[in-house]
Amino acid sequence: MLSTLIELQRLKRLDRTGWTLRGLPNGTESVAAHSFGVGVTAMLLADKLTGQGIAVDTEKILRIALLHDWAEVRVGDMPRIATSYFGSDVRKQAETAAFADVVNDLEGRYVDLYDDYERRESLEARLVKAADVLDLLIQVLALERAGARGLDEFWEVAENPEFNLEDDAERIVLELLQSILKARSELHLNV
Numbered sequence: 323m324l325s326t327l328i329e330l331q332r333l334k335r336l337d338r339t340g341w342t343l344r345g346l347p348n349g350t351e352s353v354a355a356h357s358f359g360v361g362v363t364a365m366l367l368a369d370k371l372t373g374q375g376i377a378v379d380t381e382k383i384l385r386i387a388l389l390h391d392w393a394e395v396r397v398g399d400m401p402r403i404a405t406s407y408f409g410s411d412v413r414k415q416a417e418t419a420a421f422a423d424v425v426n427d428l429e430g431r432y433v434d435l436y437d438d439y440e441r442r443e444s445l446e447a448r449l450v451k452a453a454d455v456l457d458l459l460i461q462v463l464a465l466e467r468a469g470a471r472g473l474d475e476f477w478e479v480a481e482n483p484e485f486n487l488e489d490d491a492e493r494i495v496l497e498l499l500q501s502i503l504k505a506r507s508e509l510h511l512n513v
Contacts, residue, residue: 326428332395333357339399344472350476351461353394359461361387364453367494371449374490379446386439386450405495408468414440426449443485452485452495459502467509477506 333354341350364387366379377470391399397420405413425432438447462476480503485495 323428326424329395333391336394336399339401340476341403343401343403344470346465346470350465353391356457356461357388357391360390360450360453360456363457363460364450367407367449367453367498370494371491374494376490378449382435382444382446383449385416385489386435386447387453388427388438390454390462392424392436393421395424445487445491448486449491449495452483452487452501454493455479455483455485456498457504460500463502463506463509466506 334352336353337348338351338353338356340506344347361384364383365380368378368383371378372380394400394417397416400408409418418436421436422433425436438444439450442448442451458476459480462473466473480499483496483499485492487495
């Protein structure tokens, strides 16, 4: 367990590549900071859904949120543009293999949780993916509020989101998305 924990420490210092490629300074956001944001967002979404009477496994949600980017400790944080060069299948194969190697010495269902996240089979995995997208947009909004510009391409993910959720879950996620978009709109009105 110790060797895995030591290796995962690197995620605290591994910069999210998208920000540095846009000229933002190193340290703008680490992979671990992003995972924290995804975890918090996913937890709050789970609480909201539970409050609406929807059965969700909050522990599973938090576990998936914590481990969804562990592969990056081995393959790095590949920006979206990298997929156009490597192809999504090669990227996914590399990340899946890296994740399996990271957790190889651990007992537990980590590979099953990661596979669920990648395939979006469960409601919990789909909620974490929604939280992943929402956290990205919240980070972009925070950066723009701090004066960063030239980040419009990150908002493209909000144009046709495919969260593959149903009924109240979809409504709750879309309400949060709309509140993020409204906050951005108001920010640009005041600039």
